[in-house]
Amino acid sequence: MLRVHSRLSSGNEGPSEDVSNRRMEAHKSLASREEEIKRGAVAFGAQVCGIADAAAFAEETPEGFRPHDLLPNARSLIVVGGAQPRAGDWISPAVDTMMTTSTADRINSVARKIAQEVESRYGYYALFVPPGTRKGNQPFLSLMLAAELAGLGSRSLAGTLLHPTYGFLYYAAVITTLPLAADSRLTEPVCPAPSCVDMWEREGTTPCLSICPAKSGGCLDGKIDNGRIAESFYDRDRCHTRVYTNWIPGFQKVLEEATNEEDREKRKMLLYGNFFTSTLWSLTFSAQSQGQCFECMRVCPVGKVTKK
Amino acid sequence: MTDSAIDFSDVALRIKETGRKAGAKVVGIAAADAFNHYVPQGHRPEDFLPGAKSVIVAGGDGPTAGAWHSPDHDVIENIGYDLRENVAVHVMADLIDHEYGYYAIQAPSREVSGHTPPMSMMLAAVLAGLGTRSLAANIILHPQYGMLYYAALITTMPLPPDHVLEKDVCPAPSCVKMWERFGTTPCLSACPASQGGCLEGKIENGKIVENFYDRERCHSRAQTYGAGSFQKMLLEIVNEEDAEKRKSLLYSDFFTRSIEALAYYKESIAQCFECIRVCPVGMKDRAKM
Numbered sequence: 001m002l003r004v005h006s007r008l009s010s011g012n013e014g015p016s017e018d019v020s021n022r023r024m025e026a027h028k029s030l031a032s033r034e035e036e037i038k039r040g041a042v043a044f045g046a047q048v049c050g051i052a053d054a055a056a057f058a059e060e061t062p063e064g065f066r067p068h069d070l071l072p073n074a075r076s077l078i079v080v081g082g083a084q085p086r087a088g089d090w091i092s093p094a095v096d097t098m099m100t101t102s103t104a105d106r107i108n109s110v111a112r113k114i115a116q117e118v119e120s121r122y123g124y125y126a127l128f129v130p131p132g133t134r135k136g137n138q139p140f141l142s143l144m145l146a147a148e149l150a151g152l153g154s155r156s157l158a159g160t161l162l163h164p165t166y167g168f169l170y171y172a173a174v175i176t177t178l179p180l181a182a183d184s185r186l187t188e189p190v191c192p193a194p195s196c197v198d199m200w201e202r203e204g205t206t207p208c209l210s211i212c213p214a215k216s217g218g219c220l221d222g223k224i225d226n227g228r229i230a231e232s233f234y235d236r237d238r239c240h241t242r243v244y245t246n247w248i249p250g251f252q253k254v255l256e257e258a259t260n261e262e263d264r265e266k267r268k269m270l271l272y273g274n275f276f277t278s279t280l281w282s283l284t285f286s287a288q289s290q291g292q293c294f295e296c297m298r299v300c301p302v303g304k305v306t307k308k
Numbered sequence: 309m310t311d312s313a314i315d316f317s318d319v320a321l322r323i324k325e326t327g328r329k330a331g332a333k334v335v336g337i338a339a340a341d342a343f344n345h346y347v348p349q350g351h352r353p354e355d356f357l358p359g360a361k362s363v364i365v366a367g368g369d370g371p372t373a374g375a376w377h378s379p380d381h382d383v384i385e386n387i388g389y390d391l392r393e394n395v396a397v398h399v400m401a402d403l404i405d406h407e408y409g410y411y412a413i414q415a416p417s418r419e420v421s422g423h424t425p426p427m428s429m430m431l432a433a434v435l436a437g438l439g440t441r442s443l444a445a446n447i448i449l450h451p452q453y454g455m456l457y458y459a460a461l462i463t464t465m466p467l468p469p470d471h472v473l474e475k476d477v478c479p480a481p482s483c484v485k486m487w488e489r490f491g492t493t494p495c496l497s498a499c500p501a502s503q504g505g506c507l508e509g510k511i512e513n514g515k516i517v518e519n520f521y522d523r524e525r526c527h528s529r530a531q532t533y534g535a536g537s538f539q540k541m542l543l544e545i546v547n548e549e550d551a552e553k554r555k556s557l558l559y560s561d562f563f564t565r566s567i568e569a570l571a572y573y574k575e576s577i578a579q580c581f582e583c584i585r586v587c588p589v590g591m592k593d594r595a596k597m
Contacts, residue, residue, distance in 0.1 A: 070380050113331075115372045125596040127374030130386040132568055135561055140383070176374065177597060248567050256558050259546055283570055 033122070034180050037078060040117060044110045047082035047166055050150030053182035054175065060145055067175045070140060071127045076180040078114055079143070079150040081169035083107040087306060090298065099246070099292045100281070104131065104170035111172035124178035131172060137240060143171040151183035156191035157222040158208040158296035159234035164190045167303020168294075192224055193301045200224040207299035220296060243291040246275075246282035254279060311466070319408065320467045323364060323400050330399035331392025332366035333453060336436030339363075339469040340462065346431055353462045356427065357413050361466040364400055365429070365436040367456035368393030373594045376585065385533075385579040393459040401461045410465035417459065423527060429458040436460075437470035442478035443509040444495035444583035445521050449477040454590020479511055480588045487511040494586035507583060530578040533562075533569035541566055 034051055041049035054067040054074040067074035083106035089098050108131050118126035130140050144161045147153055152171070153161040163169050164186065196206040205213075212218035214235055219242070221233035241249070258270040270276060320337060327335040340353035340360040353360035368391060375384050394414075401412035416426040430448050433439055439448040439456070450456050451473070483493040492500070499505035501522055506529070508520035528536070541563045548554040557563060 070378050070383055071374050072377065072379060115374065116369055119373050119596055123597050125374035125377050126372050127378055127383065128372065130383060132386055134382055134386070140380075140386075248564055251567060252558050252564070255545070256555055259554055259558075260551055283567060 046080035050152045050183045052077040052149035078174045083170045126176040129173045146173045154189045162190040168297040208296040243293045245292040246278045251279035327396040330396040332396035334367040336438040338435035357462045359464045365460040366393040366396040373596045397459045412463040415460040432460045495583040530580040532579040538566040
C-alpha cells in the first residue's frame with residue numbers, strides 16, 4: 001500500500017501535534033459547548049435541539065444501525081427538530097397545500113450547517129445522517145430514536161414522536177466524535193395528552209385513533225390504562241402507502257401500469273396524468289421526509305400552540 | 309448611481325463578504341472577457357448576459373470530514389450536500405441587482421447536451437484565482453481546502469478581477485516526492501487508466517507535463533446512480549416483455565436509488581471519490597479529532 005494511504009487511516013500512531021493541541025483547546029470549554037451548539041441550532045432555524053449519547057443506541061438497535069457504524073468513535077448525536085407545518089398550513093382549506101409543501105428539507109439544511117460548524121469550530125468529525133432510506137423503508141439510523149434519546153419527545157399512539165410543546169416535528173441528526181453531555185429522555189410521556197385521556201374515559205378512543213382506526217381500514221389502534229398507553233398498534237405499511245402517495249412508490253406504480261398497458265392512448269393518459277405528474281414533482285424532494293396525509297397529527301392536541 | 313460614483317474595489321470586498329456570510333467558503337472574481345481565450349462562442353459569459361463584465365465564483369464545501377471518515381460507503385454516496393455556494397451566488401446577485409442596479413444572473417452550469425455544461429464552473433474557478441486543475445480528473449483544487457463545489461454569477465458590474473493562481477496547486481510537494489520515488493501519485497495510483505481506471509499523467513520538474521482523464525469511464529463509475537442509470541433501467545423495463553420480470557426491475561433497489569438520485573441531479577453528486585480521498589491537498593482540513 002502506498003504511504004499516503006496509511007495517513008488516511010485512523011491508525012494507532014496517535015494524533016498529530018496539531019490535532020492534540022486542538023483537542024486540548026476543545027476540552028477547556030466543554031461545559032459551555034452544549035449550550036453554544038443549541039443556541040446555534042436555533043439561530044440556524046431549528047425549533048428544538050437536544051443531545052444524545054451515541055452509546056445509548058447499543059441497547060435499542062442492532063449492529064449496523066448504530067452511530068459508530070456510520071462514524072468511528074462516535075460520541076454524541078446532535079438532534080434538531082422543526083420545519084413542521086405552520087399554523088396557516090393547518091388551517092388551509094386546500095388539501096394540496098400540505099400535500100405539496102410540507103417536507104423536512106428546512107431541518108435537514110440546519111443539520112448540515114451544524115455538521116460544518118462542529119468541524120470548523122471544534123475540530124471534531126461530524127456527519128450529517130443521510131435523511132433518505134438505505135434500502136426499502138429502512139433508514140440509515142432511526143431519527144425517532146435519536147430524538148427520543150435526546151429528550152425531545154416521546155412516541156405516540158399516532159406512531160410519530162411528539163415534542164411536549166410543539167407536538168409533531170421533523171427531525172435531523174448529526175453524529176460527531178465531539179464528547180458532549182447528553183440530555184435525558186423525557187421522564188413523562190407526552191402522549192396521551194390529558195384531553196385524550198378524558199376522551200378515552202368517555203368514548204374509549206382518542207382523536208388520532210378515531211380519525212384513522214385500524215379496524216375500519218385505518219392505521220392506528222391502542223389502549224390507555226391509568227392515563228398511560230398500555231397497547232399500541234401502528235400499521236406502518238398501510239400508512240406508508242397513504243402518506244407517501246406521490247413519492248417514489250407512486251411513480252413506480254404508475255410506471256408499472258403504463259408499461260403493462262397495451263393501448264397506446266391509455267398509456268399516454270397514464271403518463272401525462274395528474275397523478276404521475278405529481279409523483280415527478282415529489283421526486284425532487286426524494287431525500288426529504290414528506291407526506292400527503294397528516295390527519296392523525298391534525299387532530300392531535302399536543303403542540304396546539306403551533307396550530308393557532 | 310453612476311459608475312464613477314462607485315468604488316468597485318470596496319464593492320468587490322462587500323460582495324465577497326456577503327457571499328461568505330451566505331455560506332460560501334471562498335469567493336473570487338474573474339473578468340468576463342477572460343473566458344474568450346479558452347472557450348468557444350456559446351459558452352462565454354457574454355452569451356448568457358449581454359454586457360457581461362464580471363463573473364463572481366463561490367466555492368462551497370462538499371462532504372464533511374466526518375463523511376470522508378465514515379467506513380460505510382453508502383453514506384458518502386447518499387448524503388445530500390447543502391451546496392451553499394448556489395445560495396451564496398443568489399444572495400450576491402440580489403445585492404448587485406437590488407442595491408447597485410446592475411444585471412446579475414446565476415451562471416448556467418447544468419449539462420444540457422451530453423456532459424457539456426453551458427458554462428464551465430471549473431474554468432470560472434480557475435480564472436477567479438480559486439484553484440488550479442489537478443491530475444485527479446481535472447478537479448479544481450483550492451490551495452487550502454482541496455476539492456470544493458463551485459457556482460458562479462454573471463454580472464454587468466465592472467469589478468476588479470482576482471488573478472489566476474501563480475503557482476499550480478497540483479502536484480502537491482508530497483506528490484512530487486512520491487512521483488520521484490515510485491513514478492506515480494496518490495490519485496494516479498488509486499485509479500490508473502492502465503489498469504482499468506480513469507487517470508494517467510506525468511510530472512517533470514515538479515510540474516504536470518502530461519495528463520489523461522477518461523471522462524466517459526469516470527462518469528459511468530462516479531455517477532452510478534443518476535439520470536444515466538435511470539434511463540438505462542427504464543429502457544430495460546420497457547423492453548422487458550415478461551410482466552413479472554418488469555415488476556421486479558421496477559421495484560428493485562437499483563431503480564429506486566436511481567430515482568432518488570434524480571432529485572439531486574441539479575447538484576454534483578457522485579458515488580466515487582477515490583482520487584480525492586487520497587489527495588493530500590486539503591487533507592489537513594479533513595483531519596479532525
